[in-house]
Amino acid sequence: MRNAVLAALIACLSTSAIAQTAPAPKSEEKETAAPTRQPNVSVTRHGGIFGGQRLNYTATAGETFLRAEDGTPRAAIFSVSYVKEPRDPNRPVTFLFNGGPGSGSVWLHMGAFGPKRVAIPSDGTDDGAPPYPLVDNPDSLLDVTDLVFIDPVGTGFSHALGKTEPKEFWGVTKDAQSVAQFIRLWLNDNGRWNSPKYLGGESYGTTRSAAVVNVLEGAYNDVSLNGIILISTVLDFAAGADTQGNELGPILNVPSMAATALFHGKAEASSIEGFVEEARQFAIGPYASALLKGQNISPEEHARIRRELARFTGLSEAYLDQANLRVEPARFYKELLRDRGLTIGRLDSRYTGRDYDNAGETPDNDPSFYGIDAGYTAAVNAHIRDALKYKSDRSYVTIGNVQPWDWQIPGGRDANAYLNVTPYLGKALRENSGMRIFVGQGYYDFATPFFAAEYALSRTGIPQDRIEYQYYGSGHMMYVRDDDRVKLSRDVRNFIRNR
CATH class of the missing domain: 3.40.50.1820 (Alpha/Beta hydrolase fold, catalytic domain)
Structure with a gap:
C-alpha cells in the first residue's frame, strides 16, 4: 500500500512540474502550426x-x-x-x-x-x-x-x-x-x-x-x-491624392478649409452651411478653371482667385502667392493658426495642438488623434474583457x-x-x-x-x-x-x- 501511494505521489509531482515548466505559446505571434483548438x-x-x-x-x-x-x-x-x-x-x-x-x-x-x-x-x-x-x-x-x-x-x-x-x-x-x-x-x-x-x-x-x-x-x-x-x-x-500635378486635390479641399477657417474665426459668414456652399461653387468653378490653366493663367485672374481663396481659407494672400494658389492640407494645419502658436487637427480640425516650435512647415502630430486614442483603447479592452467576459492574452490592436x-x-x-x-x-x-x-x-x-x-x-x-x-x-x-x-x-x- 505504501509503495502504491508513493508511486501516485511521484506521478502527481511530475505532472505538476511539467505543467509549470512547459513553455507557454507566444500569443502575440502568428501561430506557426495549424491550430487544433476551437474558436475562442x-x-x-x-x-x-x-x-x-x-x-x-x-x-x-x-x-x-x-x-x-x-x-x-x-x-x-x-x-x-x-x-x-x-x-x-x-x-x-x-x-x-x-x-x-x-x-x-x-x-x-x-x-x-x-x-x-x-x-x-x-x-x-x-x-x-x-x-x-x-x-x-x-x-x-x-x-x-x-x-x-x-x-x-x-x-x-x-x-x-x-x-x-x-x-x-x-x-x-x-x-x-x-x-x-x-x-x-x-x-x-x-x-x-x-x-x-x-x-x-x-x-x-x-x-x-x-x-x-x-x-x-x-x-x-x-x-x-x-x-x-x-x-x-x-x-x-x-482625385483626392495630395501630389504635385493633381489639381483635383486642392479643389476638393477648399470647402473643408472654409469651414475650418470659419470655426477658428479666420473667416466671416452668417452660417457654416451658406459659407460652405459658396466655397463649393468657387472651388468647382473659378478656382478649378484657374488651376487647370496652369502657368497660362493671366496675372489678373491669378490676383482675383488669390483674393477669393484668401477669403475662404483664412490664409494671407502673400502665403497663397508663395504656394502658387495650391495649399496642401498639412501646410494648412500649420499655417492657419501660426499667429496663435497653434496647429489644427487632420481628423478633426476643431482640435488644436502646440508643436515643439512654431517655425515648421507641417505639424509634429495630429492633436485630433492623440486627443481621443487613449480613451478608446482603454474602453474597448475594459468592455470586451470585463463586461463581455472574453479572455485572451493577445493585445487588442x-x-x-x-x-x-x-x-x-x-x-x-x-x-x-x-x-x-x-x-x-x-x-x-x-x-x-x-x-x-x-x-x-x-x-x-x-x-x-x-x-x-x-x-x-x-x-x-x-x-x-x-x-x-x-x-x-x-x-x-x-x-x-x-x-x-x-x-x-x-x-x-x-x-x-x-x-
Missing part, C-alpha cells in the same frame, strides 16, 4: 434602453475561423455581435467596421453604435488620463437592427493562423474577400439569410464597403444588401501595421493608375433596385473631405435618387461630439427604418 467565444446576456426602447440582447464576442477549401483554418476573425432577444430571423442586421486599413472596429463600437460607449470630451479637447467613463449608450441602433462589429485580419484580436501569412489578407480585394467570407459564415451560423442586411464602414471602411458589396453581389450566389452606410467617405483615391497593403484592384493598368472603388457602388445600385446609400460627413474632416465624397458619388453611372447625405459639426469621428452622435444615430436609424 464568449456569450453573455444583457439589457438596456436604446432609441427609447427597453430590450434584452445577447452579446457574442469571439473568433470565427476562415478556412481553406480543404478545411484548414487560415485566419481567426474576431467580432462582437449584439442580437435582440427573442431572436427574429426577419429583423435587420448591420455589419460594421472601421478603416485604416489596419484599424479595429473600436471607434464605431465604443463611440457611436455599440450599447456602451466611452465618454470623452465633446468640445474638441484632449481626453486626458484614465479612468475614462464607460457609460450606457442610448444612441445605439439596437432598437432597429442587430449589430455585428468586425475586426479584419491584423486588427482587434483577429490574426492569421497556421502557415498562412497575414499579407494574404492585406489588400483592397483580399481584405474584401475575407470580410465577405465572414459575413456568409455569420449568416449561416445565425440563420439570418433572409434578414434585411446593411453594411457600414468608416474612413477606409467605406472603401472596404464598396469592395465587399462587389464581392457579395458580384456573383450568382450573391448576398443582397438593403443599404450601405458610409461614414467619412473615401472612394476615389486618385486598435491601429495595426498591415503592410505591405496591396492596393491593386481588377481592371489592369488604367484601373490601378486611377484607384477608384466608386464604380462598385454604382454597379450595385444599378443591379439592386432595393439598395440605398447613406453618406455621413463631418465639416471639419481633412482625412476624408466631404466635397471629395460628393465628387466621387456624383460621377456618371451612379443613380442619385437613392443616395442620402447628412452633415455634422465635427470631423472624421463625428460621434465624439455629443450633439453629432445623437444626430448620427437618428439619421442612420431613420435610414434603416425607411427601407
Whole structure:
C-alpha cells in the first residue's frame, strides 16, 4: 500500500512540474502550426434602453475561423455581435467596421453604435488620463437592427493562423474577400439569410464597403444588401491624392478649409452651411478653371482667385502667392493658426495642438488623434474583457501595421493608375433596385473631405435618387461630439427604418 501511494505521489509531482515548466505559446505571434483548438467565444446576456426602447440582447464576442477549401483554418476573425432577444430571423442586421486599413472596429463600437460607449470630451479637447467613463449608450441602433462589429485580419484580436501569412489578407480585394467570407459564415451560423442586411464602414471602411458589396453581389450566389452606410467617405483615391500635378486635390479641399477657417474665426459668414456652399461653387468653378490653366493663367485672374481663396481659407494672400494658389492640407494645419502658436487637427480640425516650435512647415502630430486614442483603447479592452467576459492574452490592436497593403484592384493598368472603388457602388445600385446609400460627413474632416465624397458619388453611372447625405459639426469621428452622435444615430436609424 505504501509503495502504491508513493508511486501516485511521484506521478502527481511530475505532472505538476511539467505543467509549470512547459513553455507557454507566444500569443502575440502568428501561430506557426495549424491550430487544433476551437474558436475562442464568449456569450453573455444583457439589457438596456436604446432609441427609447427597453430590450434584452445577447452579446457574442469571439473568433470565427476562415478556412481553406480543404478545411484548414487560415485566419481567426474576431467580432462582437449584439442580437435582440427573442431572436427574429426577419429583423435587420448591420455589419460594421472601421478603416485604416489596419484599424479595429473600436471607434464605431465604443463611440457611436455599440450599447456602451466611452465618454470623452465633446468640445474638441484632449481626453486626458484614465479612468475614462464607460457609460450606457442610448444612441445605439439596437432598437432597429442587430449589430455585428468586425475586426479584419491584423486588427482587434483577429490574426492569421497556421502557415498562412497575414499579407494574404492585406489588400483592397483580399481584405474584401475575407470580410465577405465572414459575413456568409455569420449568416449561416445565425440563420439570418433572409434578414434585411446593411453594411457600414468608416474612413477606409467605406472603401472596404464598396469592395465587399462587389464581392457579395458580384456573383450568382450573391448576398443582397438593403443599404450601405458610409461614414467619412473615401472612394476615389486618385482625385483626392495630395501630389504635385493633381489639381483635383486642392479643389476638393477648399470647402473643408472654409469651414475650418470659419470655426477658428479666420473667416466671416452668417452660417457654416451658406459659407460652405459658396466655397463649393468657387472651388468647382473659378478656382478649378484657374488651376487647370496652369502657368497660362493671366496675372489678373491669378490676383482675383488669390483674393477669393484668401477669403475662404483664412490664409494671407502673400502665403497663397508663395504656394502658387495650391495649399496642401498639412501646410494648412500649420499655417492657419501660426499667429496663435497653434496647429489644427487632420481628423478633426476643431482640435488644436502646440508643436515643439512654431517655425515648421507641417505639424509634429495630429492633436485630433492623440486627443481621443487613449480613451478608446482603454474602453474597448475594459468592455470586451470585463463586461463581455472574453479572455485572451493577445493585445487588442486598435491601429495595426498591415503592410505591405496591396492596393491593386481588377481592371489592369488604367484601373490601378486611377484607384477608384466608386464604380462598385454604382454597379450595385444599378443591379439592386432595393439598395440605398447613406453618406455621413463631418465639416471639419481633412482625412476624408466631404466635397471629395460628393465628387466621387456624383460621377456618371451612379443613380442619385437613392443616395442620402447628412452633415455634422465635427470631423472624421463625428460621434465624439455629443450633439453629432445623437444626430448620427437618428439619421442612420431613420435610414434603416425607411427601407
